[in-house]
Amino acid sequence: MPTKKRRYTITSDEKVEVALRRTRRSFPPGTSDSKILAALVSRGEEALAQASQAEEDYEQRRRAAAKRLADRFRRPEGLDYAALREASAQWQRG
Amino acid sequence: MAARVSSAFKGKALVVDNSAFQRGGNEIVRADWLQALEEGNLYRSPILEFEVLYSARNAREHAELRDELEALRPLELSETVVGAALEAQAELARHAAGFHRLPHQDYLVQRSPPPTNSGYCTMTPTSIASPSNPRSPSKASGSPLPER
Numbered sequence: 001m002p003t004k005k006r007r008y009t010i011t012s013d014e015k016v017e018v019a020l021r022r023t024r025r026s027f028p029p030g031t032s033d034s035k036i037l038a039a040l041v042s043r044g045e046e047a048l049a050q051a052s053q054a055e056e057d058y059e060q061r062r063r064a065a066a067k068r069l070a071d072r073f074r075r076p077e078g079l080d081y082a083a084l085r086e087a088s089a090q091w092q093r094g
Numbered sequence: 095m096a097a098r099v100s101s102a103f104k105g106k107a108l109v110v111d112n113s114a115f116q117r118g119g120n121e122i123v124r125a126d127w128l129q130a131l132e133e134g135n136l137y138r139s140p141i142l143e144f145e146v147l148y149s150a151r152n153a154r155e156h157a158e159l160r161d162e163l164e165a166l167r168p169l170e171l172s173e174t175v176v177g178a179a180l181e182a183q184a185e186l187a188r189h190a191a192g193f194h195r196l197p198h199q200d201y202l203v204q205r206s207p208p209p210t211n212s213g214y215c216t217m218t219p220t221s222i223a224s225p226s227n228p229r230s231p232s233k234a235s236g237s238p239l240p241e242r
Contacts, residue, residue: 062134066165068158070128073118081116083149088112088199090148 010037103130109137110166111203112145131165138166139206141199169206178205 010016016037023036072078103126108114118127130136143163150156169175179201187194 059134062165062167063132065162066128066131066134069118069162069165070131072158072162073124073128076119079116079119080149080151081119083151084112084116084145087145087148088197 103127103135105135106130107135107137109139109169109203109206110142111139111200112142115142115146134167136166137169137206138163139169139203140171141203142166145199171202171206175202175206 019040020033020036023040024031027036027039108130117123118131120127143160146159146163147156150159179198182201182205183194183196183198186196
């Protein structure tokens, strides 16, 4: 089909073929591979953005937890160190 | 001393066991420990979680510690890890009679690899004190588990 838009060429491999085969089921019969691939690219981009956001959220939560744990370590009574040592010994007792 | 400790931590993914966790409260290494924690270079196994949470003095502290342990990145105690731990035990058993009689949590923690690092280091007090000095006496008395 003639177009003025930029065209991309991709080389198929096993992963591309599997993705096409799986995704074809959710498209009307006769849908071209290029249409399915374009949809996969778009959905893939969304998934990557979501994963990136999730990673950012996780990192923010982790850093906040790190700050709270750091505060605990700075307090002499922050942890029950005797109980921590005992926790390891518990494994030996069975 | 401080410079050596700092270089030992820099950028390394470290699996934290119980005794290494306690070093977070030690003034000598605290700054580096907390920096590694902040940078996300410390990992926790489920064993560490159980041991730290065992030490909680009440339900509120249990909840707080559980939340704070999220600061260390999680490691899975998978079938692969258990298999590697049993293999390490077998290797020591072949070395000499009774050689393998180490705490089982040490095998499991030592064989839990940081997922994004090809290197490996259990952050034991030994590795904090002198991780790169093979002649250090504390190295000799550190974990006798076989190298990966």
